[in-house]
Amino acid sequence: MKIKVVSGDITVQKVDAVVNAANSSLMGGGGVDGAIHRAGGPAILKECKELRAKQYSTGLPPGQAVATTAGDLPAHWVIHTVGPVYSARENRSHILYSCYENSLKVAAELGARSVAFPTISAGVYGWPMDSACQIAVDAIRTFEQHHQHLLEEVLLVAFNPDARAAYERALGAPSS
Structure with missing residues (x-):
């Protein structure tokens, strides 16, 4: 499986499944969630x-994942997952990890070969960027080790230069 960092808008990625950093209501909202609902239209x-x-x-x-149609997006499906709000007093890393793990499981169950992820919880939920990207x-790497050949490509869609640099550090690649 290839893991690639791309900069830009997750709603225009040509992949089988786009992951939505949703709120628990599933009714849309701000940030990635609102953008996906707006771009995908009323079917979502x-x-x-x-x-x-x-x-x-x-x-x-939080941590669970569920799929819907992608509506007007170039993808086939949207996989909704709810990230945890960051807390300096309580370690919620396992919940954030579960967002990725469960989204990948749903993607594999759907038969998706390519998935695009936003940086879950690193926006309004306040998760430190380097930690969120790591x-x-x-x-993703752990999923790949246990489920080889289920997915061909995972895109990590960076919404700004800081996210891109943090992903590249997490992947061990030089920052550009």
């Missing part, structure tokens, strides 16, 4: 409402 919200009515009446718990890379 419709399926999110169905998920809330049938499976997640109190919302999607957890992402660790989870």
Whole structure:
């Protein structure tokens, strides 16, 4: 599996599945979540409402992942996952790790060969960038070790130069 860092807008990535850093309501919001809902159109919200009515009446718990259509996005699916809010007093790293692990499991179950991830929890949820990117890379590499050949490519979509540099450090590549 190739892991690549790309800069830009996650909503335009040509992959099988795009991961959404969702809020637990699954109803859209700000940041990546709002951008995916806006770009993907009403089909995503419709399926999110169905998920809330049938499976997640109190919302999607942090660390879990669930898929919907991608609507008007170039991807086939959106995989929604809820990252934890950063806390200096409580270690929630395992929840952030689970976001990546469970999203990759859902992608594999769907038959996706390529997945694009945002930097989960590193925006308004306050997770320190270097830590968020290292957890992402660790989870993806561990998944690859245990599930070889399920996925061909994972894109880590950096929304700014700081995220790109942090991903490159986590991957052990020189920062450009």
